[in-house]
Amino acid sequence: MDLTIGPNQFFWQAEQQRAFYAALAESDATRVVLGEVVCSKRLPFWQAEIPQAVEALLAAGKEVALTSLGLITLKRERKLTADLMDMGLPIEINDLSALQKLPQDREFWVGPLVNVYNDSALRFLARRGATRVCLPPELPIEAVAALCRVGDELGVAVEVWGHGRLPLAISGRCYHARLHDRAKDNCQFVCGEDPDGREVETLDDQKFLVVNGVQTLSHSTATVAMQITALQEAGVSAIRLSPQIGAFDSLVSGYADRLSGKISGQDLVSKLEAFDPAMDLSDGFLTGAFGAEWSAEAS
Amino acid sequence: MMELVCPAGTPAALRAAVKAGAHTVYCGFADETNARNFPGLNFSREDLAEAVQFAHVHGAKVLVAINTFPRAGAEALWHAAVRDAEQAGADAVILADLGLLDYAAEHHPALRRHLSVQAAAANPDAINFYAETFGVRRVVLPRVLTVAEIAAINSEIDVETEVFVFGGLCVMAEGRCSLSSYATGKSPNMNGVCSPASHVVYAEEGGELAARLGGYTIHRRPKDAPAPYPTLCKGCFTSGAQTGHIFEDPVSLDATELIPQLAKAGVTALKIEGRQRSRAYVAQVVRAFRGAVEAQAAGQPLPKSALAKLTEGQAATTGAYAKTWR
Structure with missing residues (x-):
């Protein structure tokens, strides 16, 4: 099993993106998917960073793919998706409509926002050229194992969501703009004020969700820290770590140490808790x- | 005349809908293969065969929703649903999953396929992909599009479109939401339920009624005030200094007044949500909408909607169609 770094779900300043990918080039990750997955309006603010980041990552020996948007609606977003196909890099589709723009003979990866719940869906995508699929985070371990068996037979690498706030929903509406009483078209990019998302609590002060523009994430950070053995037995080929603010490369090395057996699951959990004491963890989907349940707490 | 597609959670509701003027009725089997998998609802195989016969005698069509995402290792259940829908004489199946669409196109090519809203095909590329790849003939559009966007989509596709005009309103991209399973373990995609009643607990606390879903407080209302069902995305939450309906108000969709614009936008069929509703509700809504589409076809002014009382939380919205949130 190795490590994939997913696309950054949040809206960071260009300098933050630059520093983030420079550090990732030096990290233990095997591959990196980058690009804008949540909102096309963010892209002009940081797209100039992407070629440099790609170059540094490739020079460091990482596999690199570019993500499509997670929800493609506007005409310019469809054009953007078509343009992605000419960038000379593998594409990770996170909205099925990207397939309509993808040349028939082109290999591609499938991200966690595409619904791959069963054998037939996986077989269809493999026939179309998928070589790597990150499963939707909602899937239980039994389904993961079943899909790994099919992936193995088809030569498709199967990944699962390994670390990060869970992408629970995406919408045509922008909840960040709504919270600021703004219309989506006049959002003034307020999602940039919350580099790990804006927290949403219940009326009884339970930490519950975070809002990230048009996306809704879990408040908890999902982690497979306590599930590595089970995932290895299931035949999972990679775990996906989702970028968050802070010294992310230290989290990457924590997971790398867990994969190589250098540290235990509990050690990794301690590391995560030390990274950010306010971080609540979950692994209930698996x-x-x-979903919000945390196995270490239950035991 | 625009086609009126109406919900039926039970055979009695199906007969009521047909008698009230439904051109088409949609329903599902009593298991996890459909997205309204609620206790006491839905059709057995025999129910469906009888319902199809009844509908056809009265000149109406029956669509069978098999619109959850089959569980890995258990796809036979979904395959059987497609086969049995065809055997019962259904006019089409409504599917969402890539794998199931592929299966149905290959094994039941003569059975007409509609794309469920659960596939959230929100642009012409997505729709053309499903049409060209799986021979889908009609697409149920997500509830996040404006009328202008629907018109633009229709100009770039060759298949029919169907849009929701009344009932519950999903604000997230349908079929791509796991909020419910995050809180309860049960999701629309895998289990055919959202914010399931089995996980709802009400508690009287200090003159208020708290409604919790999977332990998470979704809203609190004064004890005597009407309390909407605690659907997760319509809950009242706090973020920073703000408290309120962060995602969506507890309103439901009523796009009656937009019927002429939807017709002009090239929409083939109007869909009413609510397979979980009573047959009296279904009959009342269907009658009102039949009047509206007849008036529209005759070029007459639409009758004033008499449906306000039926909408969730007593408030209705035209949803995204009128573009108030852009």
Whole structure:
């Protein structure tokens, strides 16, 4: 099993993006998917960073792919998707409509925002050229294992969501703009004020969700720290770490140490808790009764 | 005349809808293969065969929704649903999953395929992909598009479109939302339920009624005030200094007044949400909409909507169609 770094879900300043990918080039990650997955309006602010980041990552020996948007609606977003196909890099589709723009003979990766729930869906995508699929985070371990068996037979690498706030929903509406009483078209890019998303609590002060522009994420950071053995047994080929603010490369090395057996799951959990004491953890989608559940707490 | 596509959670509701003027009725089997997998709802195989016969005698069509995402290792259940829908004489199946569409196109090519809203095909590329790849003939559009966007989509596709005009309103891209399973373990995609009643607990606390879903407080209302069902995305939450309906108000969709614009935008069929509703509700809504589409076809002014009382939380919205949130 190795490490994939997913596209940054949040809206960071160009300098932050630059420093982030420079550090990633030196990290233990095997591959990096980058690009804008949440909102096309953010792209002009940081797209100039992408070629440099790609170059540095490739020079460091990483596999690199570019992501499509997670929700493609506007004409310019469809054009943007078509343009992605000419960048000379593998594409990770996170909205199925990107397939309509993808040349028939082109290999591609499938991201966690595409619904791959069963054998037939995986077989269809493999036939179309998919070589790597990150499964939707909602899937339980039994389904992951079943899909790994099919992936193995088809030569498709199967990934699971390994670390990060869970992408639970995406919408045509922007909740960040709504919170600021602005229309989506006049959002003034307020999602940039919350580089790990804006927290949403219940009326009883339970930490619950975070809003990230048009996306809604879990408040908890999902982690497979306690599930590595189970994932290895299931045949998972990579775990995906989702960028967050802070010394992310230290998190990457924590997961790398766990994969190589240098540290235990509990050691990794301690490392995560030290990274940010306010971070609440979950792994309920894989093995629990519901997504927000955390196995280490239950035991 | 625009086609009126109406919900039926039970055979009785189906008969009521047909008698009230539904051109088409949609329903599902009583299992996790459809996105309204609620206790006490839906059709057995025999129910469906009888319902199809009844509908056809009365000149109406029956669509079968098989619109959840089949569970890995258990796809036979979904395959059987497609086969049995065809055997019962259904006029089409409504599908969302790539794998199931592929299966149905290959094994049941003569059975007409509609794309469920759960596939959230929100642009012409997505729709053309499903049409060209799986022979989909009609697409149910997501509830996030404006009338102008619907018109633009229709100008770039060759298949029919169907849009929701009444009932519950999803604000997230449908079929791509796991909020419910994050809180309860049960999701629309995998289990055919959202914010399931089995995980709802009400508690009287200090003169208020708290409604919790999977332990998370979704809203609190004064004890005597009407309390909407605690659907997760319509809950009342706090973010920073703000408290309110962060995602969506507890309103439901009523796009009656937009019917002429939807017709002009090239929409083939109007869909009413609510397979979980009573047959009395269904009959009342269908009658009102039949009147509206007849008036529209005759070029007459639309009758004033008499449906306000039926909408969730007593408030209705035209949703995204009128573009108030852009």
